[in-house]
Amino acid sequence: MLMPKKIKYRKQQRGRLRGKAWRGSRLAFGDYGLKALGSGRLTSREIEAARIAITRYMKRGGKLWIRIFPDRPFTKKPAETRMGKGKGPVEGWVAAVRAGRILFEVEGLTLAEAQKALSLAAHKLCLRSTFIRRGPFDA
């Protein structure tokens, strides 16, 4: 599961996700990609599930890039706990994703294979996403 090796502070406030992904919204490595159409948080479990779905489908055939990283901790209070007494322990890690962000890129697959692989991955994510391919504007 993806998570940072070192962090400066153990817990973070939730914050808000405003605007669109002006960075990381163009294909940088592969020929095909999966782009987020909405904003939200993707947990490391979702990213891992999507990664496994893609690599299993590719069967060592192509190359995969994961363009997001879950570097934000989220906390959760234990069950049946009264309110107060401080913030709960860290439960997991999420990637803050804005609309337009490229989530995954693949290379070395045919168009149909890439579409299928990324569609399988899209089903593991809690955000709407779309398949994109390299065009003249991605130079």
Added chain:
Amino acid sequence: MEKLVVEAQPRERKGKNAARQLRRAGRLPAVIYGGKQESLAVSVEPRAVERIMYSEAGHNTVFTLEVKGKGKTPAMVRDWQMEPVKGSLLHVDFLRVALDERLRVKVPMHTRGEAKGVKQEGGILEVIHREVEVECLPTDIPEEFVVDVSELGINQSIRANDLPIDASKLRLLTDANQVLVHVVMPRAVEEEKPAEEVVVEEGAAEPEVISKGKAEKAEGEAEEASTEGEKK
């Protein structure tokens, strides 16, 4: 290539308000610069820019830019901004081109054929660089470089100096030893990994806190004590 004509209108009002109004009216804000002249804010038809970008030479197409009341000039698309979600054009930069002056351009590189290392040995063809930078006259800009990869075996590569470049017209600016395409063995990832990761997850490996000092340790201990207290 030269016959393409793009009509532009000068923009009087600048700033995001005016630019957004223009976009709503179906025009595309753009700027023209270079050629030892002042830059000029203009607006163009987005379709015209798309036609250039989707042409064979793509963004290296030299076309005639006709600005209302300012005359004609040969130009190229130098840069562009896209809307991240819909992928529509937001702004374009045009560069005035002097047809007798050499300029630096990035020419796309495409592969042809299926590599031997992929077909027979199960490798992956990896494209490291999709563009090669060259210096040439605007009239000599190649549309693309096509590289035949059918003879590439595992761990073999094609470098920038392997490209068929006409030295009398073009000068290669990309490092000549730069690998453009190579065939590599896929890394063995697969099946066992999920099982390993479950173990890691159960161990609740927490990342190291960089500034972990006495204060934080004390805080951590206090917190643990408090959660235990709550459970009770």
